[in-house]
Amino acid sequence: MAVEDYRKNHWPNLEKAIDRLLIQNPTDHISVSYAQIYYIYKCVCQQHSELLYRDLSSKITSHLQEVSTHLQASPPENFIENFNIVLTQYTASLQCIVPVFMYLNKFYIESKLNRDLREDLMKLFADEVAEKHVNTLMLLIKAHSMPFQVQPSTMASVVKGLYSLRPWAQLAPALFSGFIPQINPPAVESLLSDYAAHDQKLQMELSMNGF
Numbered sequence: 001m002a003v004e005d006y007r008k009n010h011w012p013n014l015e016k017a018i019d020r021l022l023i024q025n026p027t028d029h030i031s032v033s034y035a036q037i038y039y040i041y042k043c044v045c046q047q048h049s050e051l052l053y054r055d056l057s058s059k060i061t062s063h064l065q066e067v068s069t070h071l072q073a074s075p076p077e078n079f080i081e082n083f084n085i086v087l088t089q090y091t092a093s094l095q096c097i098v099p100v101f102m103y104l105n106k107f108y109i110e111s112k113l114n115r116d117l118r119e120d121l122m123k124l125f126a127d128e129v130a131e132k133h134v135n136t137l138m139l140l141i142k143a144h145s146m147p148f149q150v151q152p153s154t155m156a157s158v159v160k161g162l163y164s165l166r167p168w169a170q171l172a173p174a175l176f177s178g179f180i181p182q183i184n185p186p187a188v189e190s191l192l193s194d195y196a197a198h199d200q201k202l203q204m205e206l207s208m209n210g211f
Helices: 003-023 034-045 049-074 076-100 102-110 117-137 139-145 152-165 189-208
Strands: none
Touching: 003 034, 003 049, 003 076, 034 049, 034 076, 034 102, 034 189, 049 076, 049 102, 049 117, 076 102, 076 117, 076 139, 076 152, 102 117, 117 139, 117 152
């Protein structure tokens, strides 16, 4: 397979499949044809792995940059929820994309780069989306101080998602410790009065919010 043939015939077909997978609803099932998987196998066998990996990374980077731009336009009150939707959708899309590119992953990314495709693609999300909005996402701290302003399930999903991407727990350990075990150091007897004061404050905030 010549590079020209790859550019003209194989990559356009793969690009269309990637487009569909990236925008799918997490509950939808989008099938990928055997022919498209065969294209990947053929590219790898004919020494186009580096080119294919570069095109795949570039394609997904471009998509994530668009996602980041749209996320930037979200109203503050919807930002956390919208970020959760974006993260959930992207994670679901990788559950399809990574298996489709299994030949590329096994025979090039793992064997030659000593990396993993899913980890590389999650790093792209961290670089292109999460890193650019992490300061805004720290509004979660404020939301956490006003119970039920954000759905607990959404809070948990976003916090755990951020924690899996980078060590951002250092930015807000109090927030992350509410969802991730062993973030804070072990409790010590000399701080029991501080723990009690924190609980009392939380009870007062719940009471002021009608609970």
